[in-house]
Amino acid sequence: MSQEQNLNSGQLIAFLWKKRKPIMIITASALFVSVVISLMMTPYYMSRAVVFPTKSNSVDYNTNSRNSVVEFGDEADAERLLQVLISPEIRDSLIHKYDLYSHYEIDSSDAHARFEFQKIYEGNIKFERTRYNSINIDVYDTDPIIATDIANDIVRLVDTVMNRMIRQRSVGPMHAVQHEVSLIKTEMGDYSDRLKNLSDSGVVSKDERQNMNAVYLEAKRSGDKDFAEEMKRKIDATQKYGTDYDIYSNLSEFFALRYSNILDVNDQASQYASTNIQQTIRHSPAEIPDKKAKPKRAIIVLFATFSAFLFSIFLLLGIEKFREIKQNNL
Numbered sequence: 199m200s201q202e203q204n205l206n207s208g209q210l211i212a213f214l215w216k217k218r219k220p221i222m223i224i225t226a227s228a229l230f231v232s233v234v235i236s237l238m239m240t241p242y243y244m245s246r247a248v249v250f251p252t253k254s255n256s257v258d259y260n261t262n263s264r265n266s267v268v269e270f271g272d273e274a275d276a277e278r279l280l281q282v283l284i285s286p287e288i289r290d291s292l293i294h295k296y297d298l299y300s301h302y303e304i305d306s307s308d309a310h311a312r313f314e315f316q317k318i319y320e321g322n323i324k325f326e327r328t329r330y331n332s333i334n335i336d337v338y339d340t341d342p343i344i345a346t347d348i349a350n351d352i353v354r355l356v357d358t359v360m361n362r363m364i365r366q367r368s369v370g371p372m373h374a375v376q377h378e379v380s381l382i383k384t385e386m387g388d389y390s391d392r393l394k395n396l397s398d399s400g401v402v403s404k405d406e407r408q409n410m411n412a413v414y415l416e417a418k419r420s421g422d423k424d425f426a427e428e429m430k431r432k433i434d435a436t437q438k439y440g441t442d443y444d445i446y447s448n449l450s451e452f453f454a455l456r457y458s459n460i461l462d463v464n465d466q467a468s469q470y471a472s473t474n475i476q477q478t479i480r481h482s483p484a485e486i487p488d489k490k491a492k493p494k495r496a497i498i499v500l501f502a503t504f505s506a507f508l509f510s511i512f513l514l515l516g517i518e519k520f521r522e523i524k525q526n527n528l
Contacts, residue, residue, distance in 0.1 A: 213518065214511065221510045228506030229499065236495040242322075243342035244491035247335040247349040249356070250479040251275040270479060276331045279356070279478065282363075283325045283333065288355045292323075292348060301344070323348070332481060342487045349484030360477040375460065382457045389450040393443065400435030401443045407436060 214221065251271035271279070282288070292298060293315075299306045302318045322338045335352050339345035402410070410433050418426045436443070 213515070217514045220514060221507065224510035224513075225503060225507045229503045232499045232502035233495075236493060236498045239493045239495075239498075240340055241490040242338045242340055242492045243345050243487040243489075244336055244338050245342065245345040245349045245484040245487050246337075246482075247353050247484040248332050248481040249279075249335065249353055250332050250481060251279040252477060252479060271331065273331060276327050276333060279333055280325055280327060282356055282359055283335070283352065285359060287359050288352060289319065291355055292351065295351065296344065296348065323352075335484070337484070338491060346484045346486045353478065353480060353483070357477045379457070379460055382453055382460060386450065386453045386457060389446045389453065392446045393450060396435075396439050396443045396446070399439065400432040401439045402432055402436055403447065404444065407440070410436070 253271045253275055298319070299311070299315060302315060302322075304311055304315050304318070308314070324334075324336045324338075326334045326336070328334060335349050337345045337349040337352070339348065410429060
């Protein structure tokens with residue numbers, strides 16, 4: 199078996215030496231063509247901005263909240279940020295500002311202009327989540343300054359889009375809370391008026407009722423007729439309307455507590471509806487690159503040359519095998 203393998207290896211080496219000229223011609227041709235093509239390829243520069251997502255519920259204005267606008271987000275927040283980055287709103291803003299159709303040399307009136315643009319856009323602007331939950335924003339362009347400006351604008355636009363989404367989401371709840379605040383204020387005013395009327399009629403609170411009878415008897419013994427009559431009026435009114443007074447008093451306290459809580463919610467909703475804060479933690483802004491990122495000409499030339507070398511060997515082996523089969527059939 200070893201002798202057969204050595205024989206086959208020797209035959210292969212002898213065959214390659216015999217066909218060295220066509221192999222060298224094909225390989226040299228591929229080398230020349232790949233060098234020419236790589237030199238003709240337009241160089242692209244890459245600029246990168248790195249951001250971290252914040253927690254989705256970190257826009258909390260409650261001073262007792264454990265959340266903070268500087269708290270790093272988790273995987274879900276990173277994925278949510280990625281969805282915002284690929285949103286049409288950011289893409290269309292970049293199209294308008296940088297006239298990307300003209301920049302990418304695409305005729306906007308063409309039937310497939312949108313498809314062609316999207317293909318180039320996705321090839322030149324890439325978003326990648328790292329294992330640390332940061333987001334790399336990579337922008338490739340023939341102009342290094344434009345690549346840098348687009349990357350930094352994307353970071354800025356993330357804040358714009360996410361703040362708009364928060365405001366839009368908060369408008370409905372804010373109006374609902376404000377309506378609830380108005381209803382509670384009306385209820386509180388109604389109970390306050392009823393308590394005032396009962397108080398004017400002589401009804402007193404639970405704390406004042408405990409010693410009413412003793413005070414009344416003391417006033418009679420002391421001969422203070424006017425005060426005794428006043429206490430008798432309060433006793434009679436309290437016995438008749440005391441239950442109503444207690445109900446309205448309890449309701450008033452309940453709605454006062456509810457009003458205090460709903461005001462906190464109202465402040466939160468109002469602040470959400472007008473929020474305009476930084477929605478990402480910016481690790482590093484994009485900087486103007488001083489070296490092209492692609493094409494990698496050396497890699498292209500080496501790959502094309504080596505591929506042509508292998509192709510020439512298999513091609514010549516195939517031709518040789520075809521000749522042997524043809525001769526055997528004659």
